[in-house]
Amino acid sequence: MSFIEQIDKTRLPKHVAVIMDGNGRWAKKQGKDRLEGHSQGAVRAREIVDAANKIGVKYITLYAFSIENWQRPDSEVRGLMALLSKSIVSQFADLIKYNMRLLTIGDNSMLPADVREDIEDACAKSAQNTGLNVIIALSYGSRYEIVNAAKSLLKKYAAEPFDIDSLSEKDIADHLYTAQIPDPELLIRTSGEVRISNFLLWQISYSELYFTDVLWPDFGEEEFYKAIVDYQHRERRFGKTSQQISQ
């Protein structure tokens, strides 16, 4: 039985987050330039968005460019930026056709102006869509996001009396880029690396983690469904005992 047939549609994760890793190693193995790895990665990103849409996932977050990625060689950064713009512009018509909403998380002000405009334009034009939410993490760093949340809270309360002891988890969550987005139930990382790399640290507190050796440019639709099936075999406890869960 194929993996898609094994999926229980009544127990889907609402939000799947993905660390798309291994483009460089894939390219090296093929004797190709790193940018060709990223290009093939963009093809897979599209395929996985379609797969998520097909089974009824509501949110998918793709880690496309971390704040640390700005330190990569200039040529790779420029190539990745051009690829992101090109992918979003060329797929915009389908985004609208399938009623998908594009969102970004991260510090857009660091992006080159033309890339930022293309992305913000696609986000604005799809803002009213009600289908799959496609969230691109761009110039994103989780610690940076949390520091910014702390800054916004301090600024907000600088002018008015505030009971520090009333500060809650919700106050922090409401000041993250993901304020309007539910936490992911499932986080996938490809390429055999078993780490989180400053991605959604707050939001994945109770997520199931799925690691696979498959390099991102080889991570096709069936690999995605396999991860969903694996997730559905897990028992999520949120700190409770298994007895409490079965009651």
Ligand code: FPP
């Ligand atoms: C990690 O592989 C991947 C990235 C830094 C970029 C991810 C970007 C894409 C998949 C393309 C564009 C995406 C969208 C959403 C249009 P790596 O270069 O770190 O690989 P390595 O660890 O094997 O060197």
